[in-house]
Amino acid sequence: MSVAEQSIAGAEARGHGFLASSVGRKIVMAASGIVLFGFVTVHMIGNTQAYMGAKSLNAYAEFLHGMLHGGGIWIFRAVLLTATGLHVWSATTLTLDNLAARPVGYRAQQSVASTWASRTMRWSGVILAVFIVFHLLHLTTGQLHPAFKAPQGHEYFAYDNFVSGFKVPAVAAFYIVAQLCLGLHMWHGVWSFTQTLGLSHPRYEGLRRNFATGLTLLVVGVNISYPVAVITGFIH
Amino acid sequence: MSKHLNLTLHVWRQKNTSCDGKFVEYPAENVSPDMSFLEMLDVVNEGLIRKGEDPITFDHDCREGICGTCSMVINGRPHGPKERTTTCQLHMRSFQDGESITLEPWRAEAFPVLRDLMVDRTAFDRIIAAGGFISVPTGSPQDANALPIPKENAELAMDAAACIGCGACVAACPNASAMLFVSAKINHLGQLPQGQPERYSRVRDMIAQMDAEEFGTCTNHGECEIACPKGIKMENIARMNRDFLKASLTYRPAVVGGGAG
Numbered sequence: 001m002s003v004a005e006q007s008i009a010g011a012e013a014r015g016h017g018f019l020a021s022s023v024g025r026k027i028v029m030a031a032s033g034i035v036l037f038g039f040v041t042v043h044m045i046g047n048t049q050a051y052m053g054a055k056s057l058n059a060y061a062e063f064l065h066g067m068l069h070g071g072g073i074w075i076f077r078a079v080l081l082t083a084t085g086l087h088v089w090s091a092t093t094l095t096l097d098n099l100a101a102r103p104v105g106y107r108a109q110q111s112v113a114s115t116w117a118s119r120t121m122r123w124s125g126v127i128l129a130v131f132i133v134f135h136l137l138h139l140t141t142g143q144l145h146p147a148f149k150a151p152q153g154h155e156y157f158a159y160d161n162f163v164s165g166f167k168v169p170a171v172a173a174f175y176i177v178a179q180l181c182l183g184l185h186m187w188h189g190v191w192s193f194t195q196t197l198g199l200s201h202p203r204y205e206g207l208r209r210n211f212a213t214g215l216t217l218l219v220v221g222v223n224i225s226y227p228v229a230v231i232t233g234f235i236h
Numbered sequence: 237m238s239k240h241l242n243l244t245l246h247v248w249r250q251k252n253t254s255c256d257g258k259f260v261e262y263p264a265e266n267v268s269p270d271m272s273f274l275e276m277l278d279v280v281n282e283g284l285i286r287k288g289e290d291p292i293t294f295d296h297d298c299r300e301g302i303c304g305t306c307s308m309v310i311n312g313r314p315h316g317p318k319e320r321t322t323t324c325q326l327h328m329r330s331f332q333d334g335e336s337i338t339l340e341p342w343r344a345e346a347f348p349v350l351r352d353l354m355v356d357r358t359a360f361d362r363i364i365a366a367g368g369f370i371s372v373p374t375g376s377p378q379d380a381n382a383l384p385i386p387k388e389n390a391e392l393a394m395d396a397a398a399c400i401g402c403g404a405c406v407a408a409c410p411n412a413s414a415m416l417f418v419s420a421k422i423n424h425l426g427q428l429p430q431g432q433p434e435r436y437s438r439v440r441d442m443i444a445q446m447d448a449e450e451f452g453t454c455t456n457h458g459e460c461e462i463a464c465p466k467g468i469k470m471e472n473i474a475r476m477n478r479d480f481l482k483a484s485l486t487y488r489p490a491v492v493g494g495g496a497g
Contacts, residue, residue, distance in 0.1 A: 003361045022453040023443050023480045094453050098411035101345050101452030107246075107259065108338055110312035114410065114457035121455065192456040198478025200471045 022097065023196075029090040030193035035083035037186055037215070044219045050226060050235060054159035061156035088129065095122055117188040124181040131178035139165055166230035175227045183220035187212055241267040241328060245280065246338045247292055253348045253356075259338075262292075269329035273316065274299060274306060276328055292339075293352040301325040301465065304400030307407070308353045309340040314404035314463045322402065322465045342403050344412035346449045357403050359449040360417065366445035367438035368421040370430050383429050393427035396420045398466040408463030411452030416460040418446050419476035420468045426479060436483035443480055 018024035046064075049056045064073055111119065134144060139161055142148030147164040149157035166172045190212035194200065199208065229235040243264040250257025264280050271279070274296050281291035297305035306323040310316035316326045331337065339353060347355040397420075405416035422439050425431030431438075454473055461470045 003358065003365050006362055006365075018484050020447075021443055021480075021484075022447050023477055024484065026453060027477070027481060094455075097450075098413070098452040098455070101412035101450055102343055102410075103345055104343055106309060106312060106340055106343055108312040109309075109410075111410075111457075111459070112313065112408075113459050113462045118455065118457045119410070188456070195454075195456050195470070195474050196477055198474045198476075198481065200474030202471075 022094065025090040025094055026196045028086050029094070030196040032083040032087040032090070033189050033193050035079065036087060037190055037219075039080060039083075040182065040186070040219055040223075041215065044222050047226060048222065050159065050162055051229075057159040057162065058156045061151075061158035062154055065151075065156070066154075084132075088125075091122070091125060115188065117184040120184060121188055124185040127178060127181045128185060131174070131181070134174070135178075138171070162226070163230055163235060166227040169231065172227035172231050176224055179220050179223045182223070183216050186219065187216040190215060239269075239333065241269060241331060241333045241335075243267060243276075243331065243334070244336045246336060247352070248340045248349075249292070249352055250341075250349050252351060257349065257352075267328050269327065271328045272299070272324055273310070273326040273328065274324050293350075293354045295354045296324060299324040302400060304402035307342055307355065307357075307402055307404070309338075309342065309407055311338050314342070314407040315402075315465050319462065320465055320467050322400075325465075342407040344403075344406050344451065346412070346414070346451050347403060347406065355403075357401075359451070360401050360403065360414070362449065363414070363418060363442055363445045364421060367434065367441035368425070370425060370434060372430065385428060389427045393424050396424035396427070396468065396472055399424070399464075399468050400466055402465065404463045404465060405460035405468070406451065408459040409452065409454075410457055410459065411455055413454045413460075414446055414449070414451040415454040415473050415476070416464065416468055416470065418442050419472035422476050422479065423472045426475070436479065436486065439476060439479040440483050440487065443476075 019028070046060060047057075049060050067073060068075070117124075137144040139145065139158075142150060142161070145161060145165055146168075147161075149160050151157065166175070191208055194208045226235075241264075245262045245264055246259045247262060248257050249260045262280055262284075264276055267276050267279070274294070277292060277294060284291050295305045295307050297303045299306075301322045301324060304322075307314070308323055310323065310326070315321060315323045316330065318326055318330055341347075341349050341353045342355045342357075344355075346359040347357055350356050399417060399420035401417060403414075403417070406412050406414050409416075422442060425438065426435050456470075458470060461468070
């Protein structure tokens with residue numbers, strides 16, 4: 001069979017499914033990644049109200065739970081859960097494909113252009129997945145929070161849970177480590193989504209790198225300040 | 237005259253695709269710094285032949301950096317330490333006296349080792365056959381000035397067309413992804429008016445073939461761009477992704493039966 005015949009047979013056998021395609025799954029990863037980094041940015045901004053005192057943060061919690069008569073938060077949760085599911089699914093299948101693409105490695109492969117962040121995406125991603133589960137059981141549902149105060153009616157105790165939660169040094173340390181992983185993941189991820197969605201042009205080449213760096217420093221910096229502020233007694 | 241070099245080579249030796257391979261150490265003595273890397277290997281091979289041993293098999297053809305045949309990973313970098321240089325254009329003055337040099341074949345599921353440092357790159361031919369062409373009626377060519385092409389597009393197309401299909405991008409990629417190669421081929425046609433009729437079917441077909449060959453996928457490390465002896469830019473990959481997205485959004489399945497008339 002000639003080379004031309006083999007290739008057409010291959011393309012037909014594979015089909016033209018968007019989700020079966022490598023680039024299709026990369027686009028799913030990029031699109032769900034935008035939702036997720038958009039969320040962490042808004043989450044960081046919302047939590048700055050911890051610096052305004054208990055009343056402010058608790059009122060924010062009440063507002064989030066009261067949106068659209070209590071339905072709003074479930075819409076948010078459904079979107080986030082879907083985005084997380086798609087992100088993890090695309091990452092897992094693409095990673096397995098990539099591992100299969102080089103069954104025999106090099107004795108000494110030199111990394112010239114790749115960064116530590118780009119090479120550790122799968123590990124920072126796994127740590128973040130573990131952290132998200134812990135974070136939900138800690139500050140949302142309280143099972144892993146020894147001093148958790150559950151909401152009573154329309155009264156929320158987000159501030160008290162926040163302060164008592166971060167007073168445990170091991171918990172604060174885990175939050176900080178997870179935020180550093182988030183930094184590595186976002187720094188490479190935010191730049192990567194521009195590349196995957198085809199946003200590349202010499203005119204804004206520098207802009208997309210700086211956008212990734214700036215947004216990462218802002219989100220991670222502010223997020224790390226929360227446990228640090230509680231441990232040092234700035235927020236009490 | 238510059239001093240001659242004495243080197244130690246650690247070469248991957250493998251009899252055929254199904255055999256297991258191993259590294260074998262060879263001395264390369266009295267190497268002139270003005271030799272190309274392949275000439276150095278020729279001299280080592282002459283020594284092996286004189287001793288009645290099998291010479292080291294490696295791919296090579298034009299030896300002037302334009303055919304894309306030479307391929308080997310030298311000390312962990314495809315085509316060696318110099319940027320924008322193929323193995324045949326790499327000279328021994330890039331190495332130090334007494335240095336140890338590790339030589340490995342391109343490593344990818346899609347590039348099976350045929351023997352020693354030679355791999356089978358037919359997967360690239362099948363990707364080209366899937367869509368890396370334009371369909372034009374044969375006959376006498378029309379006037380060159382009949383199709384106006386903006387200079388910028390002509391230059392971008394030429395930059396992408398500089399790809400010699402050597403496979404260094406696959407070899408350098410931690411995921412053994414062929415996206416730099418495929419995107420270069422898609423963009424050199426996609427920039428020009430002659431490439432437009434098949435622009436969106438081409439990107440779908442070539443990516444489907446790339447996946448069928450079991451190449452990995454791009455995770456934006458950027459190793460390919462540095463390894464490429466022709467300086468193909470990762471901007472091509474972004475452009476390919478953009479074309480693929482558009483092609484996927486506007487794809488119409490072929491009508492079965494067709495219209496009467």
